[in-house]
Amino acid sequence: MTTKKTQRKKELITSPKGMRDILGDKYFKFQGFFEKAQEISTYYGFKPIEMPILEKREVFTTTIGLGTDIVDKEMYTLRTKSGDRLALRPEGTAPSIRAYLEDGMISWPQPVMLYYYGPFFRHDSPQRGRYRQFYQFGLEIIGSEKSISDAMIIRTTTIILEEAGAKNLTVDINSIGDKECRPQYVRELISYYKKYINQVCPTCRQRIKENPLRVLDCKDPKCAEIKEGAPDAISYLCDGCKDHFKEVLEYLEEMKIPYRLNKNLVRGLSYYTRTVFEVFENEETTEGIFPLSIAAGGRYDYLAKLLHGKRDISAVGVSIGVDRVVESNWYAGLAPKILKKPKIYFVQLGFDAKLKSLNIIEMLRKAKVPVLQALSKDSLGTQLSIAEKTGIPYVIIFGQKEAIESSVIVRDMNTRSQETVKIDKLLEYLKKLK
Ligand SMILES: [Zn+2]
Ligand SMILES: [Zn+2]
Structure with a gap:
């Protein structure tokens, strides 16, 4: 059961x-x-x-x-x-x-x-x-x-x-x-197929009565030769x-x-x-x-x-x-316009930071800076290792201290260098990064 x-x-x-x-x-x-x-x-x-x-x-x-x-x-x-x-x-x-x-x-x-x-x-x-x-x-x-x-x-x-x-x-x-x-052509087609009516497949027999043109759609190999000899529409x-x-x-x-x-x-x-x-x-x-x-x-x-x-x-x-x-294997994999290549991975730490995170992300969205985040994660290590795997060039780290000071840390993932930037100067700062 x-x-x-x-x-x-x-x-x-x-x-x-x-x-x-x-x-x-x-x-x-x-x-x-x-x-x-x-x-x-x-x-x-x-x-x-x-x-x-x-x-x-x-x-x-x-x-x-x-x-x-x-x-x-x-x-x-x-x-x-x-x-x-x-x-x-x-x-x-x-x-x-x-x-x-x-x-x-x-x-x-x-x-x-x-x-x-x-x-x-x-x-x-x-x-x-x-x-x-x-x-x-x-x-x-x-x-x-x-x-x-x-x-x-x-x-x-x-x-x-x-x-x-x-x-x-x-x-x-x-x-x-x-x-x-077309009527003349269809008549010719029917009279041609009538000669072979006992040799063609049952589907062709049915089609010649109901929808004669469709006999030419037949894929049955035993009808192939008969189809080959059929009158063509262009001549009519x-x-x-x-x-x-x-x-x-x-x-x-x-x-x-x-x-x-x-x-x-x-x-x-x-x-x-x-x-x-x-x-x-x-x-x-x-x-x-x-x-x-x-x-x-x-x-x-x-x-x-x-x-x-x-x-x-x-x-x-x-x-x-x-x-x-x-x-198909030839499809160019066209990407939709809404899909932007992310430039920033946003990492947050502690409740005070999490609280303000959505505001910072919204500020970035308005300025058309594509961001990835894992806001539901708490551990710094987890977030950084996700950031590492995505290969995104910059990480913004927003922790307890930064939340109090209204700043963020911007880390360049290639050079590992990092800088503390005031939130009200952040957009300006990001613009200068390539
Ligand atoms: Zn015509
Ligand atoms: Zn057939």
């Missing part, structure tokens, strides 16, 4: 599968990335938006579409006590359009450029760099059908990733057409789509962004039109080069109409998988 009880207690202190605490250095790595990504996005004219973690379930089911893994298998849904059906957001694009429509951004100067970041949720099988609660940084340009918007989304993404330490990025890109030309593009795609590629060439045409890239979500892309970092290890997908996106001109039933609103966006960036 005791073991059962212990077992249950142990389960209580384990976070749900695929979800984890982020703390210490890891936390700062995330924060550093988000700060850098925000800074770059702001330079390019993107504006921040914070959206709810929960949305009405239909925001996703009507836009991402049935026959996709996200909606069919991976979405966390719940019914509230009052009967509303909500979903933990599995992605940020559909909510962005919901916000654009709800907040009247349609009457702002177009296009509206948004960035956002935070946790997203998908109930899939956790593996390296993949979690059920994961972190994305997203960019959307809403209200522009121009190819330069596609290029700008891709450009901003590669800059953010390069600044985060990526050295070997490639962009896989494809065009899946629009409502002019109408003139408008062809020109759009050609221009996007020209922009990429002009900006020297390495890309690869990938005719099997369809990004299974129903709302995509024309450009779809995926960004890979080609990680070099001793066993070879491993391309790791770290960002993906595309154009979604028909999403708005699926939500509000009115006219189409052209838009394009991307989401960056931040967990993968932060956990």
Whole structure:
């Protein structure tokens, strides 16, 4: 019975599968990335938006579409006590359009450029760099059908990733057409697959009925050869789509962004039109080069109409998988701005000194002097040995005598020399130290 009880207690202190605490250095790595990504996005004219973690379930089911893994298998849904059906957001694009429509951004100067970041949720099988609660940084340009918007989304993404330490990025890109030309292509794809219907895997058989483009997503080796011979979307593009795609590629060439045409890239979500892309970092290890997908996106001109039933609103966006960036071996370990390298270790001794310690530390904070301390410790030896380990260049010692005389001892940890300084002269004194 005791073991059962212990077992249950142990389960209580384990976070749900695929979800984890982020703390210490890891936390700062995330924060550093988000700060850098925000800074770059702001330079390019993107504006921040914070959206709810929960949305009405239909925001996703009507836009991402049935026959996709996200909606069919991976979405966390719940019914509230009052009967509303909500979903933990599995992605940020559909909510962005919901916000654009709800907040009247349609009457702002177009296009509206948004960035956002935070946790997203998908109930899939956790593996390296993949979690059920994961972190994305997203960019959307809403209200522009121009190819330069596609290029700008891709450009901003590669800059953010390069600044985060990526050295070997490639962009896989494809065009899946629009409502002019895609129906013809999908018909060709279906009739091609029908010839092999008894040879392809059950998933492909299912997909050809429900969401035909997704057969090209199949990773089953026995479908590989059939997939290879499948008609490609680019050959079926109408003139408008062809020109759009050609221009996007020209922009990429002009900006020297390495890309690869990938005719099997369809990004299974129903709302995509024309450009779809995926960004890979080609990680070099001793066993070879491993391309790791770290960002993906595309154009979604028909999403708005699926939500509000009115006219189409052209838009394009991307989401960056931040967990993968932060956990990669190439991540630059960006440090957040709030993290300052401490210059002073503050040591106190005796109750009278402890009493006044917080005032001195506050005086230093106001003067922007970063301080470390161990105020909960009493022994001088303990505090000094902590100071020694941290390698901080200066120690302030504040004892009983100093508390009475309103002074402190400043010790240079390198030279071991020390000086008594009046508290009202302390800031001035510290300024002179390098
Ligand atoms: Zn298959
Ligand atoms: Zn077209």
